[in-house]
Amino acid sequence: xxxxxxxxxxxxxxxxxxxxxxxxxxxxxxxxHRGPDFAELGRExxxxxxxxxxxxxxxxxxxxxxxxxxxxALVNTLSPGDHVxxxxxxxxxxxxxxxxxxxxxxxxxxxxxxxxxxxAAVIESCLRDDREHSIKAVCVVHNETSTGVTSxxxxxxxxxxxxxxxxxxxxxxxxxxxxxxYQHDAWGVDVxxxxxxxxxxxxxxxxxxxxxxxxxxxSQSAALPRSYWSWEEMLGPNSKGFFPYTPATNLLYGLRExxxxxxxxxxxxNVFARHHRLAEATRRAVRTWNLELLCLNExxxxxxxxxxxxxxxxxxxxxxxxxxxxFDMSLGSGLGKVAGKVFRIGHLGDFxxxxxxxxxxxxxxxxxxxxxxxxxxxxxxxxxxxxxxRNN
Ligand SMILES: *Cc1c(COP(=O)(O)O)cnc(C)c1O
Numbered sequence: 001x002x003x004x005x006x007x008x009x010x011x012x013x014x015x016x017x018x019x020x021x022x023x024x025x026x027x028x029x030x031x032x033h034r035g036p037d038f039a040e041l042g043r044e045x046x047x048x049x050x051x052x053x054x055x056x057x058x059x060x061x062x063x064x065x066x067x068x069x070x071x072x073a074l075v076n077t078l079s080p081g082d083h084v085x086x087x088x089x090x091x092x093x094x095x096x097x098x099x100x101x102x103x104x105x106x107x108x109x110x111x112x113x114x115x116x117x118x119x120a121a122v123i124e125s126c127l128r129d130d131r132e133h134s135i136k137a138v139c140v141v142h143n144e145t146s147t148g149v150t151s152x153x154x155x156x157x158x159x160x161x162x163x164x165x166x167x168x169x170x171x172x173x174x175x176x177x178x179x180x181x182y183q184h185d186a187w188g189v190d191v192x193x194x195x196x197x198x199x200x201x202x203x204x205x206x207x208x209x210x211x212x213x214x215x216x217x218x219s220q221s222a223a224l225p226r227s228y229w230s231w232e233e234m235l236g237p238n239s240k241g242f243f244p245y246t247p248a249t250n251l252l253y254g255l256r257e258x259x260x261x262x263x264x265x266x267x268x269x270n271v272f273a274r275h276h277r278l279a280e281a282t283r284r285a286v287r288t289w290n291l292e293l294l295c296l297n298e299x300x301x302x303x304x305x306x307x308x309x310x311x312x313x314x315x316x317x318x319x320x321x322x323x324x325x326x327f328d329m330s331l332g333s334g335l336g337k338v339a340g341k342v343f344r345i346g347h348l349g350d351f352x353x354x355x356x357x358x359x360x361x362x363x364x365x366x367x368x369x370x371x372x373x374x375x376x377x378x379x380x381x382x383x384x385x386x387x388x389x390r391n392n
Contacts, residue, residue, distance in 0.1 A: 004328050009327070009329035009330065009358060009359060011346045011347070011359045011362075013332050013346035014349075015197035015203065015204050016199075016346060017201070017349055017350045018203055019201055019258070022202060023254075025257035028250070030250060033249055041256060043241035044259075045252050045256055046059055046238060046241070049259070051259075052178055052194075053182070053184040053192055054182065054183040054186065055184040055210050058231070060211065060234045062207040062209075062234075063205060063251070069174075069195060069208055070096050070099055070193055071103070072207070072226075072229035073191040073209055074099070074105065074137075074170075075222070075229055076209075076215075076230065077136075077190075079221075079223035083105075084105045084107050084108070084137045084138075085138045085139070086138075087118045087140050088109050088114075089151060090114045090147040090335075090336070091336035091338075092174075093109075093112070093140070094336065096139060097109045108126070108135075114144075114146070114294070115294055115295060116149060116295075117144070117150060118151040118152070123160070124162055124163060127163045133167075135167045136168065137190075140169075140172070142172060142176045143305075145304075145305060146338065147307050147338070148306050149297075149302060150176065150300050152300070154188075156169065157189070168190040168214065169190050171189050171193065173192055174194055174195040175305065176302075176304060177192075177194040177200065178199035178200050178271060179199035179272070179275045179303060180199075180275060180304060190211075190218075191211055193207070193209060195208070199271075199304065200262075200349075201262075202255060205248050205251050206251050272303070274352075278303075279347055281386050282382065284382055285360050285363075285364075285378030285379060287381075289367070289375055289377075289378040291310075292308070293306065293308065294307035294308070304346070304348035305332065305345060307332075307338070307344045309342055310341055311374075314373070316334050317339075319367070319370045323363065327365065329362040345359060357382065357386070364376065
């Protein structure tokens with residue numbers, strides 16, 4: 001490999017760019033995780049994560065990927081053979097449903113076209129038909145990272161309440177947490193699943209569950225086997241800032257730093273506004289290029305990533321390859337059903353106006369190099385939008 005000067009542009013929708021401050025914060029000796037210094041760190045990051053999830057309830061932090069946190073949500077609350085209602089918003093919702101089936105759950109996956117979010121009316125009618133209340137959980141992905149579509153979680157809550165169904169509501173926020181507004185308590189969610197490597201601006205390696213009182217009660221009778229993922233094992237030591245097994249101490253140093261940046265210095269509402277503005281500039285560029293967004297509903301546009309449909313007969317992966325080779329920028333590939341048909345621009349995490357301009361310039365130059373038909377000027381359009389509008 002030859003040396004490439006300047007920074008690599010990591011514009012996939014996670015893992016995201018890790019700020020230098022966070023990298024430096026992790027570059028410390030690993031301490032005794034049973035000692036007094038650790039307890040302070042443990043308490044600070046758990047309290048901070050409560051603010052990120054917008055909950056007063058329990059939050060558990062696992063050394064693990066988001067997929068592990070998906071598994072934790074299910075094994076702590078459900079029993080073998082329980083019925084679970086899921087919604088095929090895209091690749092990640094499909095993967096979660098496959099994981100649930102492998103655990104021995106009876107999954108009904110509502111079909112989706114990968115261009116829209118969850119239709120709460122369909123969930124409501126499934127639950128209305130379930131008179132015996134055999135469905136124990138409704139699981140949805142808040143921000144579907146494969147499609148760039150953000151679903152309306154409060155509408156799902158209202159659908160469950162409209163038919164007075166007792167199912168738990170579980171939500172994957174892995175690519176929305178700390179990028180797009182999300183309120184675990186106010187939206188009546190029972191288990192929220194998160195990960196470290198997207199909006200939280202950390203390397204991969206931490207998974208999160210936010211847990212409602214109702215979910216905690218369900219965990220007392222849930223019969224799926226669990227040990228590593230057991231909430232009960234975690235919550236005891238967590239109350240004193242400790243963990244039942246060796247935590248990812250250095251990632252927690254990083255988390256402490258990113259929480260200070262997000263919560264205390266920038267403020268969550270400003271973080272959300274920044275993501276919205278950069279996402280809107282991206283969408284304006286795409287429209288100017290005369291290309292189509294995968295997401296069909298304006299009110300469901302994702303503020304953390306944009307999935308762009310390629311013109312017929314043009315391969316998204318050939319474009320991504322050209323951009324990586326020429327400009328040292330990684331863009332997200334199309335996953336599952338939309339492989340080769342879309343590319344994804346990640347605009348979440350540690351990201352600002354000029355990073356977006358560099359990203360969009362790389363895409364527009366890539367079109368020219370790869371021979372992708374488009375109208376030039378998307379970059380100019382985004383520049384105009386960003387220069388007219390401040391963040392706050
Ligand atoms: C990234 C992502 C996952 C998978 O997380 P891993 O850390 O790769 O296990 C799941 N769901 C969504 C919505 C994601 O964006």
